[in-house]
Amino acid sequence: MRYWLFKSEPETYSIDHLAKDRTTFWNGVRNYQARNLLKEAQPGDGILFYHSSAEPPGVAGLAQVAEAAKPDPTQFDKKSEQYDPDSSKDDPRWWGVTIRFERKLPRFVGLPELKGMRALSAMVLLQRSRLSVQPVTDAEWRAIVEAGTR
DNA sequence: GCCAACGTTGGC
DNA sequence: GCCAACGTTGGC
Secondary structure (H helix, E strand, O other): OOEEEEEEOOOOOOHHHHHHHOEEEEOOOOOHHHHHHHHHOOOOOEEEEEEOOOOOOEEEEEEEEEEEEEEOHHHHOOOOOOOOOOOOOOOOOOEEEEEEEEEEEEEEEEHHHHHHOHHHOOOHHHHOOOOOEEEEOHHHHHHHHHHHHO
16 A cells, blocks of 8 residues: 655645545646556555645645546547547546545644654655655655644 | 746757 | 757745
8 A cells, every 4th residue: 555645726626625525536637757656546545635836735634545547538528628639548648546535634734844844854745846646655644644633 | 926846849 | 869948836
């Protein structure tokens, strides 16, 4: 079982939206590296639900992978903003996973706090910009869940 | 609103 | 294959 961090702009889709929907298909990823990571995600994997472009940005809650990757239908939809004319149904380029709400963290863990945590000094979130799906280590997961539960 | 980071596109 | 131009992400 692995851990991931998914970024979402809360104005578009927040942890509260997920809490209400219970599950959602996480699609619209159009970055190859993020896509490759999505395809590795397996049911039961843990997800840190991160609010980006928010005030403040940070980890708002937990989710889990409910269903492994399937082709993202928006890539075939000419009317979609996410339409990709170069993708084919035989060999889809873009994929998404179904995720399930687990719980909101009692304490939102903001980015400034994350930056100050020693256990996270090598975390992808803090080292690499602009990657919307990221791997998270066991130790990072534990440190963040603990910080958000205290 | 600004801008750094960085991925993608396309001319050569 | 290089690299300049351009677009997007996302923190501040």
